[in-house]
Amino acid sequence: MDDKRLRRCLPLKILAHFLMFGSFAVMIAAVIYVCLYVEIYFGMDRNADENRENSYFVSNLFFDDYMSATNLLLSTIHEWNDQNIYNDLEEMEAWRSYYMDGYANFQYAIYNKEGGLIMESPNYSVTPESVSSQTDTEGARIYYYSMDISGLNLYPVEETSSSMQSGGAIVKNGSNFIHSQSFLFGNENLGDKIGYIFVYVPETLVMGDSFYMHFQICQTFENVRYIVFFGAVAAAVIFVVCLIYTILAAGWKPADDQIHLMWFDKIYTEIALAIMFCVFFLFVIAVILFVGWTMDGRSVGDIVTSGVLAIPAYMAAMFCVYSLARRGKTHNFISQSLIFKLFHGFYKVIYQGMINNNLMRKYISVILGLGIADFILMMLAFWGNSFFFFIVVTVIYCCEFIYVGRKLMAIQDIAKGASEIASGHLEYKIDTKDMGSGVFLEFANNINNIGQGLNRAVDESVKSERMKADLITNVSHDIKTPLTSIINYVDLLKRLNITHEPEREYIDILDSKSQRLKMLIEDLVEASRASSGNITLECDTIDFNELVMQVAGTYVEKYSQRQLTLVTRSHQEPILIWADGRRMYRVLDNLFNNAFKYAMTGSRVYVDLYEDEDSVCFIMKNISQEPLNITADELTQRFVRGDASRTTEGSGLGLSIAESLVQLHGGTFKIYLDGDLFKATIVMPAVHGTDNDGEAEEPSLS
Numbered sequence: 012m013d014d015k016r017l018r019r020c021l022p023l024k025i026l027a028h029f030l031m032f033g034s035f036a037v038m039i040a041a042v043i044y045v046c047l048y049v050e051i052y053f054g055m056d057r058n059a060d061e062n063r064e065n066s067y068f069v070s071n072l073f074f075d076d077y078m079s080a081t082n083l084l085l086s087t088i089h090e091w092n093d094q095n096i097y098n099d100l101e102e103m104e105a106w107r108s109y110y111m112d113g114y115a116n117f118q119y120a121i122y123n124k125e126g127g128l129i130m131e132s133p134n135y136s137v138t139p140e141s142v143s144s145q146t147d148t149e150g151a152r153i154y155y156y157s158m159d160i161s162g163l164n165l166y167p168v169e170e171t172s173s174s175m176q177s178g179g180a181i182v183k184n185g186s187n188f189i190h191s192q193s194f195l196f197g198n199e200n201l202g203d204k205i206g207y208i209f210v211y212v213p214e215t216l217v218m219g220d221s222f223y224m225h226f227q228i229c230q231t232f233e234n235v236r237y238i239v240f241f242g243a244v245a246a247a248v249i250f251v252v253c254l255i256y257t258i259l260a261a262g263w264k265p266a267d268d269q270i271h272l273m274w275f276d277k278i279y280t281e282i283a284l285a286i287m288f289c290v291f292f293l294f295v296i297a298v299i300l301f302v303g304w305t306m307d308g309r310s311v312g313d314i315v316t317s318g319v320l321a322i323p324a325y326m327a328a329m330f331c332v333y334s335l336a337r338r339g340k341t342h343n344f345i346s347q348s349l350i351f352k353l354f355h356g357f358y359k360v361i362y363q364g365m366i367n368n369n370l371m372r373k374y375i376s377v378i379l380g381l382g383i384a385d386f387i388l389m390m391l392a393f394w395g396n397s398f399f400f401f402i403v404v405t406v407i408y409c410c411e412f413i414y415v416g417r418k419l420m421a422i423q424d425i426a427k428g429a430s431e432i433a434s435g436h437l438e439y440k441i442d443t444k445d446m447g448s449g450v451f452l453e454f455a456n457n458i459n460n461i462g463q464g465l466n467r468a469v470d471e472s473v474k475s476e477r478m479k480a481d482l483i484t485n486v487s488h489d490i491k492t493p494l495t496s497i498i499n500y501v502d503l504l505k506r507l508n509i510t511h512e513p514e515r516e517y518i519d520i521l522d523s524k525s526q527r528l529k530m531l532i533e534d535l536v537e538a539s540r541a542s543s544g545n546i547t548l549e550c551d552t553i554d555f556n557e558l559v560m561q562v563a564g565t566y567v568e569k570y571s572q573r574q575l576t577l578v579t580r581s582h583q584e585p586i587l588i589w590a591d592g593r594r595m596y597r598v599l600d601n602l603f604n605n606a607f608k609y610a611m612t613g614s615r616v617y618v619d620l621y622e623d624e625d626s627v628c629f630i631m632k633n634i635s636q637e638p639l640n641i642t643a644d645e646l647t648q649r650f651v652r653g654d655a656s657r658t659t660e661g662s663g664l665g666l667s668i669a670e671s672l673v674q675l676h677g678g679t680f681k682i683y684l685d686g687d688l689f690k691a692t693i694v695m696p697a698v699h700g701t702d703n704d705g706e707a708e709e710p711s712l713s
């Protein structure tokens with residue numbers, strides 16, 4: 012498959028977009044994983060523990076769990092001190108159970124200042140003696156808290172003094188410190204009864220508290236870190252490849268071989284860039300909200316909302332990227348720029364206008380001159396602080412106002428004159444007596460001359476049409492005199508009862524051709540008179556439905572000669588129009604005769620007539636015998652026929668005469684061609700009301 016087919020392949024584009032969206036979602040998930048991973052282990056010494064299965068014990072999650080559990084343990088001791096219940100073990104156990112039963116893996120032992128055991132968590136098995144004699148705490152996490160540690164040497168002093176003296180916690184694995192942190196509550200007063208506290212967290216955790224849950228989370232993070240890494244890399248590669256392909260394919264469609272721009276690509280580049288910046292900004296905000304709310308443990312609704320917001324933001328951002336690609340391919344990134352258009356406009360006005368346009372040169376010179384003069388006068392009036400300068404500036408402004416006003420009035424008069432001449436008032440003249448001299452006067456005189464030229468052209472055209480009509484009338488009259496004699500002599504020959512067959516055939520041919528020539532001359536005169544409007548209409552109210560049925564009845568037998576079926580729709584009530592009955596009969600006769608000559612043998616001719624509120628519409632349709640390789644407008648021109656071979660009889664004037672006669676009646680005559688379908692329509696003004704004498708009112712033919 013070549014490059015062009017790849018760019019125009021719609022299924023491939025859809026697949027690329029789906030892959031892009033899926034790979035983008037994978038990359039977002041990888042970002043969330045990295046952010047959570049950093050948050051869990053930020054600030055911790057990950058190199059101190061080579062065993063990745065115990066990574067939880069060097070994470071912020073473990074530190075937070077230890078802080079929370081120790082806080083609750085201290086809260087228990089505060090309750091003991093406040094209640095002063097050291098002699099009531101049941102009450103002490105109740106408070107301990109209230110605070111500490113939620114931590115199954117947090118084991119502790121509380122000693123008094125004499126070293127005696129006050130209380131310990133269930134299944135606690137570590138004693139001060141075992142800790143002080145212990146050289147390796149592998150398999151356990153031991154923490155120590157004390158207000159007074161004098162005399163106790165649980166760890167070597169040089170290794171533990173800084174944190175233990177302040178009251179803190181130490182995690183030791185062999186000879187390496189994994190975690191050492193002082194706590195805010197390290198110097199709190201635990202009362203006279205409490206000496207020191209041991210905390211024990213086993214390395215093998217049991218279910219039932221946050222220690223175990225966060226341990227499982229850390230294990231999961233450790234197990235999937237390579238999957239996330241390689242998945243993110245693969246997703247990034249897929250995203251980049253699909254992005255490059257979709258950018259190359261942007262604007263291409265399967266139908267053709269050109270770039271198609273969308274509505275967004277046609278607005279100014281600066282506006283498009285501003286919209287794109289806002290879209291990308293919203294997209295980044297949506298992604299940050301999605302990542303942040305996911306990390307903060309927000310509700311599922313908040314996370315879904317941010318994700319749903321990120322989807323349209325992503326689609327809008329991609330739409331903007333593809334818009335930039337389409338602009339680059341059509342090279343309109345700069346040409347569609349508003350700044351470019353402004354500079355280009357200044358260039359055309361200042362450079363080209365100053366060089367090639369006398370009016371523009373004067374206009375720019377006047378504007379610049381007035382601007383400089385105004386600036387100088389305003390500075391003088393401001394610095395001089397004189398009433399005289401104020402008067403001078405006022406006079407100058409008045410003169411400028413009058414000058415500009417006169418020019419604007421001249422432009423208005425010129426525009427009005429051009430509008431009047433364009434609307435057909437060719438005799439209209441622009442008044443130039445107050446225009447002075449210069450370009451505006453020249454412009455007004457040219458427009459007046461245009462009006463005079465058009466008026467002369469119209470007069471010449473009218474004169475030419477009149478001469479043509481007179482010529483046709485005179486020539487037709489001169490031809491009809493000998494033609495009448497020919498027809499009469501042919502009629503005399505037919506009465507001689509000539510029996511010889513060839514001679515009779517000759518006489519019949521002379522008779523048919525002379526009659527056809529007579530009809531052609533009559534049509535020519537009729538067409539000339541109709542087109543020039545030189546016909547007097549004798550209009551009256553007629554029933555158009557009855558007239559159509561009358562003409563159709565005369566053609567039923569004639570149509571049967573060519574096996575044409577006439578299909579008409581009759582109306583019970585009359586359909587009235589204001590028209591000359593004889594002329595409208597000629598119009599309908601021409602249409603029916605046209606269908607007889609040019610309709611396909613054995614086909615149907617449809618005639619329909621209907622009336623709406625203000626008009627009456629006549630429609631005739633038939634299938635043409637020959638292909639119609641001309642336009643509908645050409646069919647109404649003189650001497651244009653439907654058959655180019657001209658094998659049928661006809662002058663090519665019938666439809667032209669029909670159109671002219673209908674227009675004289677104030678109606679419209681239209682022809683529609685659709686393949687071999689010929690359709691003619693006549694629309695005439697309808698007659699509804701009656702005058703005081705009970706006769707139909709004459710409609711307006713304007």
